[in-house]
Amino acid sequence: MSKVKAAPPPGCNLNINDPQVQEAAIRIQASYRGHRSRKELREKGPPKFLQELKDVVLVEGSAAKLECRVSAFPDPFIVWSKDGKELKDGPKYCYVFEDPDVVALVVRDGVLADLGRYTVTIKNTFGQTSGSACIIVEVPAKVTKGPDNVKAKKGTTVVLKAEISGEPPPDVGWLKDGEDIEEDERVFYDVGDTDTILTIKNARPTDAGKYEVFVENNLGTDQSFARVDIQ
Template identity: 80%
Template sequence: MSKAAPAKKPAATAPPPGCTLDINDPQVQKAAIRIQASYRGHRSRKEMRETGPPRVLEPLKDVVLIEGSAAKLTCRISAFPDPFIRWSKDGKELRDGPKYRYIFEDPDVVALVVRDGELADLGQYSINVTNPFGQCSDSARILVEGTRAPRAMPPSRAASPPRRPQPIQPRVYPWA
């Protein structure tokens, strides 16, 4: 029995002239970063490519929360590489869940949504942004506005029975 000769791999052909690629070329590395950024759904921005500690570009603003509704704290940051984000209320860390929701709207916009507002949500909310090069933070307050009960009638009117309408008496004028 004779064994079949192993299939020969095709010899690697040289690329056409002018089509070589050097992966150490800075332009190639920049292009790779842009491709990776667009693949992840992020915009390629100069701010994102600069390594360094995170920065707050647009700070948090105080928000008024109406009882029973939701409030949203929004902050624009610059951080590369990707940061670790922590939200806290009055110094206590908040976990992403049904009450508090972490939102990442854009590569540089982060938000915290507080659902089902109540008086207990009143307080100082902080964001802490950390990456290998450092950290930054910012804070704002959530003020709670309660739903107002209907105004009560003054006691003098509430105690008296309702008045019955009186029939209208026609007036008789002497010159008619």
């Protein structure tokens, strides 16, 4: 016994060839397109940050990554700069774009000169915005050039100079024959940004010996030696 299909309820017949039905479909499609266009218009506008840049620490010889999250439609044009100078995408500085909204800069082969303020500028046809953060460079303490051996005559002034580096700036000390030097008006040392100088006035035979310059910060230590002979 075959089943008989039930007739649709009154008013539910739909003839897709009916001009009124076609007109209604066109109105529905137009309404949807209008809604979609209004939604897109709400999303369009100048770029804005969803997450700001933050300061990062870069250890000498390694890489650091500055990143932020942005909202921008249409897609924005990105420029990174350091202390006001534009940085080109290449071996040293790598522009990074990670879906859906991350913009980043990778700084490779870190050196002390990378310390500074970095700015990202994001712009599209509706406007632009920018944000900044600092890269803080950390460099292990190092004696980059040790003092030279010295031969001097009794009563003269002896000067030992060493070139140093480090960030944070290292603590510096001088030793003679393994003992800390007690500074006075005759024997003293100065510490500059890139060097340290030990001065021995009116040199005596007892000043002869092995001198050591020692540097230290939270990333490392280093030292160098020199021999002083008094004749």
